[in-house]
Amino acid sequence: MIFGLPLLSVAIWLPIVFGILVLATGGDRNAPMARGIALAGSILGFLVTIPLYTGFDKMTSAMQFVEMRDWIVRYSIHYHLGVDGISVLFVLLNSFFTPLVVIAGWKVIEKRVAQYMAAFLIMSGLVNGVFASLDAVLFYVFWEAMLIPMFIIIGVWGGPNRVYAAVKFFLYTLLGSLLMLVALLYLYNQSGGSFEILDYHQMAIPMTAQILVFIAFFTAFSVKVPMFPVHTWLPDAHVEAPTGGSVILAAIMLKVGAYGFIRFSMPIAPDASHKLAGVMIALSLIAVVYIGLVALTQTDMKKLIAYSSVSHMGFVTLGFFIFNAYGVEGALLQMISHGFVSGALFLCIGVLYDRVHSRKIADYGGVANTMPVFAAFFMLFAMSNSGLPGTSGFVGEFMVIMGAVKANFWYAFLAATTLVFGAAYTLWMYKRVIFGAVANHHVAELKDITAREKLVFAILALTVLGMGLYPLPFSEIMHASVNDLLVHVARSKL
Amino acid sequence: MNYLSTLLPASTEIFLLAMVCAILIVDLFVADPGKTLTYLLVQLTLLGCALITVATHQQGVVYLFHKMFVDDLMSDVLKLLSYLAISVMLVYSRSYLMVRGLFTGEFMVLALFALLGMMVMISASHFLTLYLGLELLSLSLYAMVALQRDSATATEAAMKYFILGALASGLLLYGMSMLYGATGSLEVAAVSDAITHGVQNKQLLVFGLVFIVSGLAFKLGAVPFHMWVPDVYHGAPTAMTMLVGTAPKLAAFAFVMRILVEGLQPLMAHWSGMLVILAVLSMAVGNISAIAQTNLKRMLAYSTIAHMGFLLLGVLSGDVEGYGSAMFYAVVYVLMSLGGFGMIMLLSREGFEADTLNDFKGLNQRSPWLAFIMLLLMFSMAGVPPTVGFYAKFAVLSAVVNAGHIPLAVAAVLFSLIGAFYYLRIVKLMYFDTPESHVPISIQPDSGLLISANGLAVLALGIMPGTLMSVCAVSVRQSLLLVH
Numbered sequence: 001m002i003f004g005l006p007l008l009s010v011a012i013w014l015p016i017v018f019g020i021l022v023l024a025t026g027g028d029r030n031a032p033m034a035r036g037i038a039l040a041g042s043i044l045g046f047l048v049t050i051p052l053y054t055g056f057d058k059m060t061s062a063m064q065f066v067e068m069r070d071w072i073v074r075y076s077i078h079y080h081l082g083v084d085g086i087s088v089l090f091v092l093l094n095s096f097f098t099p100l101v102v103i104a105g106w107k108v109i110e111k112r113v114a115q116y117m118a119a120f121l122i123m124s125g126l127v128n129g130v131f132a133s134l135d136a137v138l139f140y141v142f143w144e145a146m147l148i149p150m151f152i153i154i155g156v157w158g159g160p161n162r163v164y165a166a167v168k169f170f171l172y173t174l175l176g177s178l179l180m181l182v183a184l185l186y187l188y189n190q191s192g193g194s195f196e197i198l199d200y201h202q203m204a205i206p207m208t209a210q211i212l213v214f215i216a217f218f219t220a221f222s223v224k225v226p227m228f229p230v231h232t233w234l235p236d237a238h239v240e241a242p243t244g245g246s247v248i249l250a251a252i253m254l255k256v257g258a259y260g261f262i263r264f265s266m267p268i269a270p271d272a273s274h275k276l277a278g279v280m281i282a283l284s285l286i287a288v289v290y291i292g293l294v295a296l297t298q299t300d301m302k303k304l305i306a307y308s309s310v311s312h313m314g315f316v317t318l319g320f321f322i323f324n325a326y327g328v329e330g331a332l333l334q335m336i337s338h339g340f341v342s343g344a345l346f347l348c349i350g351v352l353y354d355r356v357h358s359r360k361i362a363d364y365g366g367v368a369n370t371m372p373v374f375a376a377f378f379m380l381f382a383m384s385n386s387g388l389p390g391t392s393g394f395v396g397e398f399m400v401i402m403g404a405v406k407a408n409f410w411y412a413f414l415a416a417t418t419l420v421f422g423a424a425y426t427l428w429m430y431k432r433v434i435f436g437a438v439a440n441h442h443v444a445e446l447k448d449i450t451a452r453e454k455l456v457f458a459i460l461a462l463t464v465l466g467m468g469l470y471p472l473p474f475s476e477i478m479h480a481s482v483n484d485l486l487v488h489v490a491r492s493k494l
Numbered sequence: 495m496n497y498l499s500t501l502l503p504a505s506t507e508i509f510l511l512a513m514v515c516a517i518l519i520v521d522l523f524v525a526d527p528g529k530t531l532t533y534l535l536v537q538l539t540l541l542g543c544a545l546i547t548v549a550t551h552q553q554g555v556v557y558l559f560h561k562m563f564v565d566d567l568m569s570d571v572l573k574l575l576s577y578l579a580i581s582v583m584l585v586y587s588r589s590y591l592m593v594r595g596l597f598t599g600e601f602m603v604l605a606l607f608a609l610l611g612m613m614v615m616i617s618a619s620h621f622l623t624l625y626l627g628l629e630l631l632s633l634s635l636y637a638m639v640a641l642q643r644d645s646a647t648a649t650e651a652a653m654k655y656f657i658l659g660a661l662a663s664g665l666l667l668y669g670m671s672m673l674y675g676a677t678g679s680l681e682v683a684a685v686s687d688a689i690t691h692g693v694q695n696k697q698l699l700v701f702g703l704v705f706i707v708s709g710l711a712f713k714l715g716a717v718p719f720h721m722w723v724p725d726v727y728h729g730a731p732t733a734m735t736m737l738v739g740t741a742p743k744l745a746a747f748a749f750v751m752r753i754l755v756e757g758l759q760p761l762m763a764h765w766s767g768m769l770v771i772l773a774v775l776s777m778a779v780g781n782i783s784a785i786a787q788t789n790l791k792r793m794l795a796y797s798t799i800a801h802m803g804f805l806l807l808g809v810l811s812g813d814v815e816g817y818g819s820a821m822f823y824a825v826v827y828v829l830m831s832l833g834g835f836g837m838i839m840l841l842s843r844e845g846f847e848a849d850t851l852n853d854f855k856g857l858n859q860r861s862p863w864l865a866f867i868m869l870l871l872m873f874s875m876a877g878v879p880p881t882v883g884f885y886a887k888f889a890v891l892s893a894v895v896n897a898g899h900i901p902l903a904v905a906a907v908l909f910s911l912i913g914a915f916y917y918l919r920i921v922k923l924m925y926f927d928t929p930e931s932h933v934p935i936s937i938q939p940d941s942g943l944l945i946s947a948n949g950l951a952v953l954a955l956g957i958m959p960g961t962l963m964s965v966c967a968v969s970v971r972q973s974l975l976l977v978h
Contacts, residue, residue: 155926178910179904
C-alpha cells in the first residue's frame with residue numbers, strides 16, 4: 001500500500017473512470033480534449049502500477065497487495081485481488097502499453113476519437129482486473145467483459161473485412177469461456193461453495209474430473225493464446241484491427257490465455273496436466289514449426305506478424321508443459337518480450353500503413369532510402385523477433401530451449417528450428433520491405449517518422465535492448481512464484 | 495369489522511378491481527385524445543397497489559378464502575415487480591400508441607385487468623384460482639392484441655393467440671380434473687399431501703401431469719408448444735407485444751412454482767424429465783431459429799423461447815437454489831425485454847415501425863447514447879458480463895451443476911453461444927454499419943429517461959447483483975419452507 005491506496009483497485013478502475021470521462025467529451029468536435037484526457041489517464045494508469053513493482057517483496061510466493069471485500073454474498077463471491085511474481089509483470093506490461101497505444105492512435109484515428117480512446121482505456125482496466133483477480137467469478141467477469149471493447153475496436157475502426165473478423169473473434173473466445181464457466185461451477189460445487197482460485201489449488205480432484213476440468217480450461221485458454229488448431233481467428237482479427245487494436249491484441253490479449261494456464265489449468269489439475277502434457281507439447285511444437293513455415297509464405301505484413309505471434313506463443317506453452325524452472329521462467333520472459341516486440345512490430349507496420357495504406361509486402365521496397373530512422377528501429381525489432389542475442393527475444397527462447405533439452409532432446413531440437421524459421425520470415429520480410437531500390441512512387445514520397453512516433457519507438461527500443469542485456473529485473477521478481485508453482489504442480493492431487 | 499380485517503392480504507387485488515371499474519367510468523368523460531387523466535389515474539393506481547402491497551406485507555404465509563388464496567413473500571415480490579413492469583410498459587407505449595390512435599381507455603383498463611389476472615395467479619393456492627387468474631390474464635391479452643382492428647397482421651395474431659391459448663387452457667383444465675380424480679382435492683397443499691401419502695391411481699396422476707406440463711409449456715412458449723409466440727410477437731402492435739412478453743412471464747413463473755413445486759413436488763422425478771426435454775428443445779429451436787430472423791420482434795420472440803428454456807433449467811434442478819435462480823432469471827428477463835421492446839417503440843414514429851434489423855443500422859452515428867443502451871441490453875441478453883444477464887445465466891447454471899446435470903449445463907452454454915451470434919449482430923448493425931435513414935430521432939423525455947434508467951439498471955445490477963439474487967432466493971425459500 002502506498003499512501004494507503006488500494007493499488008490494484010486503482011490500477012483497474014482508474015483507466016475505466018478515465019475512459020468514461022473520455023466518452024463524456026462527446027462527438028468529434030472535442031477530439032483534442034478526448035485525446036488529452038485519454039493520454040493523461042493512460043499515463044496515470046501506468047504510474048500507479050509502478051509501486052506494485054517497487055514495493056513488491058521478491059522473497060515470497062504469496063499474493064501481495066491483497067484486497068478482499070464481499071461482493072455477492074449468496075454465492076460467497078468476493079472482490080478479491082492480489083498479485084504474485086507472475087501476474088504483477090503482466091499488470092505492468094498492460095499498463096505500460098496503454099499510453100503507447102493512445103499516442104500511436106493520436107493522429108491516425110479521426111472518426112469517433114472519444115469512443116476509440118475510451119475503448120482502449122476501459123479495456124486496459126479490465127485486463128488488469130483479469131491479472132489481479134483471485135476470485136474465479138471476478139476473473140470470469142473481467143475476462144469476458146474485455147471482449148466487448150475489443151469487439152468494438154476491431155469492428156468500428158478495422159479494415160474492410162472487419163465485421164467477419166470481429167464476430168469470429170468474439171464467438172471463438174466466447175465458446176471457450178462458456179465451457180470454462182461450467183468448469184468453475186463444478187469446482188465451486190466440489191469445493192463446498194468457494195470461488196477462491198487459491199482454494200482450488202489445494203483441492204483434491206479425481207482423475208476423470210481433472211481431465212474434464214483441464215479440457216474446459218484448455219478450450220478457454222488455448223483459443224486466447226492461440227494454440228494450433230484454434231488459432232485461425234488471430235490472423236483475421238489482426239489483419240482487420242486498427243494498429244492500436246493489433247498491438248493490444250498481440251501484446252496483451254494473447255498473454256491472458258497463457259496466464260490462464262499458469263493460474264488455473266496447471267495448479268488446479270496437475271495430474272491431468274502431466275497426463276496431457278504430451279498433447280500440449282505436440283500442439284506447441286506444431287505451432288512453432290508449422291506456423292513458422294506458414295508465416296514464411298505470407299504476403300501481408302500484418303498476417304506474417306500474426307502467424308509469428310502464434311509461433312512464438314507455441315514456445316510459451318511448450319515452456320509451461322515441460323515442467324521445469326527454465327521452461328516456465330523462459331516462457332514467462334518470452335511472453336513479456338513478445339509483448340514488447342510484437343507490439344513494436346505492429347506499430348512499425350502501422351506507420352507504413354498510415355502513409356501508404358497497404359500492408360502488402362509487394363507494395364514496398366527500398367523504404368530505407370526514404371525513412372532511415374524508421375528502418376533502424378524496425379531493424380532492431382525484427383532482429384529481436386528472430387531471437388538475436390542481446391535483445392529481449394533471445395532470453396526467453398534460449399531458456400525454453402534449455403529447459404526442453406532437459407526434458408527431451410527432440411523437443412529442444414524442434415523448438416530450436418524457430419531460430420532458423422523466425423529469422424527467415426522476419427528478416428526476409430524486412431529485406432523485401434526496407435532494402436533494395438525504391439519500389440514505386442508511394443515509397444519515394446514517404447516521410448520519415450515524426451517526433452511522436454520516434455518517442456514511442458525509442459521507449460520500446462530501450463525496453464527491448466534493456467531486457468535483452470539485463471533480464472534480471474524481470475526474472476528475479478518471478479523466481480519465488482515460479483518455484484512455488486512447480487512444487488505445486490509436481491504434487492499429485494488425486 | 496373482524497371479517498374485513500382478514501381480507502387484508504387480498505386488499506391490493508380488491509383495490510385494483512375497484513380502481514379499474516372507476517377508471518372505466520372516468521374514462522368515458524375524458525375528452526382529451528391524449529387521455530392524460532386516465533393515464534395518470536392508472537399510474538397512481540399502480541403506485542397505490544405497490545404501497546398497499548408493502549403496507550400489508552406480513553411475515554410468513556397467510557391463507558385466505560378457505561385456502562384458495564395465499565400471501566407470502568414470493569407473491570409480494572413478484573407482484574411488486576409486475577406493477578413496475580406494467581407501469582414501465584405504459585410509459586414506453588404512451589407516445590407510440592398515441593400516434594397510432596390506440597392509446598385509449600380500453601387499452602389501459604385491459605392492461606390493468608391483465609395485471610389483476612397475474613396477481614390472482616401469483617397468489618393462487620388452489621387450482622381453480624390459478625385457472626381463473628390465468629383466464630383473466632389471457633382474455634385481456636387476446637383483446638389487447640386485437641385492439642388494432644384495421645391491421646390484418648394484428649387480427650391474425652390475436653386469432654392464433656386465442657385459439658391456441660384456449661386449447662392450452664383446455665389441456666390445463668383436463669389435467670387438473672385428472673389430478674382431482676386421483677387426489678380428491680384441487681387445493682395445492684392438499685394435492686401435495688395426498689400424493690405424498692400415496693394415491694391409488696398413480697397412472698392417472700402422471701397422465702394428468704402430462705397435460706398440466708403441456709398447458710404450462712403453452713403459456714410459457716416452450717418448444718414444442720411455441721408456435722404462437724413468433725406470430726403474436728410479430729403481429730401485435732409493439733406495445734402489446736411488450737405486455738405479452740414481459741410481466742406475464744413473472745406470473746407464469748409463479749404458476750410453475752405453485753403447481754409443479756408446491757403441488758406436485760412428490761412427482762418431481764416425472765416432471766423434471768419432461769422439463770429437460772422442453773428446456774433443451776426450447777434453447778435449441780429458439781436460438782437457432784432466431785438467427786434466421788430479419789424482424790427484430792420475431793427475433794426477440796425466438797429469443798424469448800430460448801430464455802424460457804433456460805428458466806425451465808432452473809426449475810428442473812429441483813431444489814430451492816434452482817427455484818431461486820429461475821425466479822432471478824425471470825426478473826432479469828423481464829427487465830431486459832422491457833428495454834428491448836422499449837427501444838423498438840422509441841425508434842418508431844408515425845407511420846413507421848423500427849422493427850426490422852436494418853432499422854438499427856448505424857444507430858451509433860444517429861444516437862450514441864441509445865446505441866450504448868441497446869448494446870448493454872443485447873450483451874445482457876447474450877449473457878456477457880458485466881451485465882445482469884450473465885448472473886441470471888450464472889445462477890441457473892450453478893443450480894444445474896449443483897444438481898449434477900453437467901451435460902445439461904454444457905448444452906445450455908453451447909446454445910447460448912449460438913444465441914450470442916444474433917445479439918452480436920444487432921451490436922454489429924448499430925456500431926459497424928452506416929445508417930440507412932437519417933431522420934432525426936425524437937424521443938419523449940419520460941420514455942428517454944426511462945430507457946436510460948432501464949439500460950443502466952442492466953449494468954448496475956450486473957456490477958452489484960447480490961441484493962436482487964438474495965431477494966429472489968430468500969422469497970422462494972420462505973414460501974417453500976413455510977408451505978411444507
